[in-house]
Amino acid sequence: MKLATYKDGSRDGQLVVVSRALTQAHYATHVANRLQQVLDDWNFLSPQVQDIYDALNAGRARHAFAFEPDRCMAPLPRAYQWADGSAYINHVELVRKARGAEVPETFYTDPLMYQGGSDDFIGPTDPIVCVSEDFGIDFEAEVAVVTGDIPMGCNAERALDGIRLVLLANDVSLRNLIPAELAKGFGFVQSKPATAFSPVAITPDELGDAWSKGRVHLSLHCTWNGRRVGMCEAGPEMTFHFGQLTAHLAKTRNVRAGSVIGSGTVSNRGVEKKGQMHWPNGYSCIAEKRAMEMLQDGQPSTEFMKYGDTIRIEMKNAAGQSLFGAIEQTVAAPGAQA
Amino acid sequence: MKLATYKDGSRDGQLVVVSRALTQAHYATHVANRLQQVLDDWNFLSPQVQDIYDALNAGRARHAFAFEPDRCMAPLPRAYQWADGSAYINHVELVRKARGAEVPETFYTDPLMYQGGSDDFIGPTDPIVCVSEDFGIDFEAEVAVVTGDIPMGCNAERALDGIRLVLLANDVSLRNLIPAELAKGFGFVQSKPATAFSPVAITPDELGDAWSKGRVHLSLHCTWNGRRVGMCEAGPEMTFHFGQLTAHLAKTRNVRAGSVIGSGTVSNRGVEKKGQMHWPNGYSCIAEKRAMEMLQDGQPSTEFMKYGDTIRIEMKNAAGQSLFGAIEQTVAAPGAQA
Numbered sequence: 197m198k199l200a201t202y203k204d205g206s207r208d209g210q211l212v213v214v215s216r217a218l219t220q221a222h223y224a225t226h227v228a229n230r231l232q233q234v235l236d237d238w239n240f241l242s243p244q245v246q247d248i249y250d251a252l253n254a255g256r257a258r259h260a261f262a263f264e265p266d267r268c269m270a271p272l273p274r275a276y277q278w279a280d281g282s283a284y285i286n287h288v289e290l291v292r293k294a295r296g297a298e299v300p301e302t303f304y305t306d307p308l309m310y311q312g313g314s315d316d317f318i319g320p321t322d323p324i325v326c327v328s329e330d331f332g333i334d335f336e337a338e339v340a341v342v343t344g345d346i347p348m349g350c351n352a353e354r355a356l357d358g359i360r361l362v363l364l365a366n367d368v369s370l371r372n373l374i375p376a377e378l379a380k381g382f383g384f385v386q387s388k389p390a391t392a393f394s395p396v397a398i399t400p401d402e403l404g405d406a407w408s409k410g411r412v413h414l415s416l417h418c419t420w421n422g423r424r425v426g427m428c429e430a431g432p433e434m435t436f437h438f439g440q441l442t443a444h445l446a447k448t449r450n451v452r453a454g455s456v457i458g459s460g461t462v463s464n465r466g467v468e469k470k471g472q473m474h475w476p477n478g479y480s481c482i483a484e485k486r487a488m489e490m491l492q493d494g495q496p497s498t499e500f501m502k503y504g505d506t507i508r509i510e511m512k513n514a515a516g517q518s519l520f521g522a523i524e525q526t527v528a529a530p531g532a533q534a
Numbered sequence: 535m536k537l538a539t540y541k542d543g544s545r546d547g548q549l550v551v552v553s554r555a556l557t558q559a560h561y562a563t564h565v566a567n568r569l570q571q572v573l574d575d576w577n578f579l580s581p582q583v584q585d586i587y588d589a590l591n592a593g594r595a596r597h598a599f600a601f602e603p604d605r606c607m608a609p610l611p612r613a614y615q616w617a618d619g620s621a622y623i624n625h626v627e628l629v630r631k632a633r634g635a636e637v638p639e640t641f642y643t644d645p646l647m648y649q650g651g652s653d654d655f656i657g658p659t660d661p662i663v664c665v666s667e668d669f670g671i672d673f674e675a676e677v678a679v680v681t682g683d684i685p686m687g688c689n690a691e692r693a694l695d696g697i698r699l700v701l702l703a704n705d706v707s708l709r710n711l712i713p714a715e716l717a718k719g720f721g722f723v724q725s726k727p728a729t730a731f732s733p734v735a736i737t738p739d740e741l742g743d744a745w746s747k748g749r750v751h752l753s754l755h756c757t758w759n760g761r762r763v764g765m766c767e768a769g770p771e772m773t774f775h776f777g778q779l780t781a782h783l784a785k786t787r788n789v790r791a792g793s794v795i796g797s798g799t800v801s802n803r804g805v806e807k808k809g810q811m812h813w814p815n816g817y818s819c820i821a822e823k824r825a826m827e828m829l830q831d832g833q834p835s836t837e838f839m840k841y842g843d844t845i846r847i848e849m850k851n852a853a854g855q856s857l858f859g860a861i862e863q864t865v866a867a868p869g870a871q872a
Contacts, residue, residue, distance in 0.1 A: 384649070
């Protein structure tokens with residue numbers, strides 16, 4: 197099933213069930229008002245939400261209305277946890293190679309992950325509000341999951357069983373603030389502002405065969421200022437699958453229902469051609485593009501995002517249908533009209 | 535006023551108003567069932583909760599009952615944000631000096647802060663469940679605050695105005711997992727398990743003169759296995775006050791109501807006497823004690839916590855009354871009976 201949260205002036209919005217084709221929607225009011233409620237009591241409530249979904253897809257839902265993605269908050273407008281992995285080791289390799297740094301051997305066996313802020317997620321068409329263009333505003337296109345309760349110390353298979361929903365994320369990064377925070381060793385506080393999510397979160401069964409062993413085997417499209425810059429495959433090169441990322445997080449603590457776990461920037465390896473590296477699938481963040489330029493030309497030439505820049509992130513199935521709806525954001529100064 | 539959350543089998547528990555002397559309690563059912571609701575709508579709901587509090591203290595509350603701290607969850611059993619500062623620079627100096635490392639000059643002007651997990655806070659008398667004693671189990675006694683909405687980019691004074699509640703925290707740390715996570719630079723994921731909080735959270739006015747310029751001017755008592763090991767003054771040596779910590783967090787993003795912000799380990803400077811350093815106020819975490827031993831004897835001799843160890847953390851006012859109730863925890867293996 198596909199679930200979204202409509203803006204209603206409240207902090208948590210209204211849960212809506214969205215049809216498979218993303219054309220129709222229906223409130224789930226008689227079951228639950230908020231997605232977190234469904235996650236808190238999944239076994240009891242999710243079958244009831246599934247009934248609404250089935251009726252909606254069959255054209256039998258009594259009070260269906262047209263689905264409008266720009267009325268969406270993030271599916272979870274605020275969550276109790278946001279932990280973002282860096283599961284595509286190619287991303288780490290690329291960025292480190294560009295600055296002449298090594299990738300430690302442990303990075304191939306022990307996932308990189310940071311704990312992010314989850315009190316203020318933003319909707320798929322909300323502006324990326326940033327105090328200064330000088331911060332180095334970058335998009336980061338990711339796949340993310342929402343978990344049920346995951347017990348402390350469980351293995352990756354058990355953790356994988358606890359994944360309830362899949363969605364897309366734009367984990368906006370302020371690149372020029374990152375080096376100072378990395379040097380402090382305490383993770384990211386200021387260099388990772390509010391994260392945006394796709395209009396709908398979907399149950400893994402919606403992905404069919406594309407959901408396999410904790411990975412989404414489809415390509416992620418990034419369009420920056422109207423130009424397609426990324427079409428990275430999210431499946432084969434994901435070094436750690438979502439069960440492994442979740443088990444990593446749960447090693448020393450219980451992970452509670454509604455935790456959101458990100459894949460990190462989806463990234464594909466380059467190919468060598470006539471002694472030069474090429475990246476035919478493009479990039480899912482500007483930092484990678486700059487690293488590619490560094491490796492090719494000795495210096496980066498692409499600048500980070502400016503006020504007014506747009507970013508669109510979307511994933512389609514084999515039939516060309518949008519699975520999650522699109523994240524479509526514009527960078528804005530504080531106080532600017534969206 | 536003083537607020538607690540009683541266990542009721544649900545994830546969020548039941549909000550209770552607790553008398554100033556921590557002897558009586560009263561449900562706030564007709565106002566709000568959960569503390570987060572009050573924080574979400576503070577201006578409207580908090581005066582109504584205050585009325586219950588006033589009646590309770592005056593002996594006029596109709597359905598008061600004896601307050602039992604061991605029925606408490608954390609005041610916020612789960613929160614949308616937990617960001618923990620390291621505001622007592624002496625703690626950083628001590629631990630770094632013991633391992634021969636310098637404190638970067640910026641640490642005196644730019645707060646250290648990490649983003650922690652907030653999906654699974656534990657109650658004041660809940661066990662510290664840990665998979666292995668080999669992880670180096672340590673307590674960390676801290677002061678913490680709960681905020682209202684704090685706008686992006688605001689200054690420290692505005693941020694200070696947005697502090698709603700003060701409480702105590704035991705930010706349990708797994709010391710032997712920290713070096714590897716610090717080396718990765720992405721902050722703490724596995725080395726910081728569930729954080730425990732005091733039975734009650736209190737509004738700053740309950741502190742009287744002891745609440746001054748964003749600091750709590752009282753001493754924090756730590757008793758490990760029945761022995762008083764810490765009585766550090768929380769006020770004068772707090773390098774960054776809670777307004778500054780909150781503004782640091784809000785530099786690039788909105789901070790939403792119900793965010794919990796910690797002070798880091800409360801720590802006091804040593805004094806030199808006959809060429810030897812002494813720490814008359816003791817310590818609020820074992821890592822500090824080991825650093826002191828390192829500096830005095832060239833090696834640490836105190837071991838970290840073992841299964842069955844107890845830790846009690848409490849703060850009293852000038853009249854000797856407990857302000858927050860006590861955190862009283864026992865270290866336990868998974869599956870052990872509390």
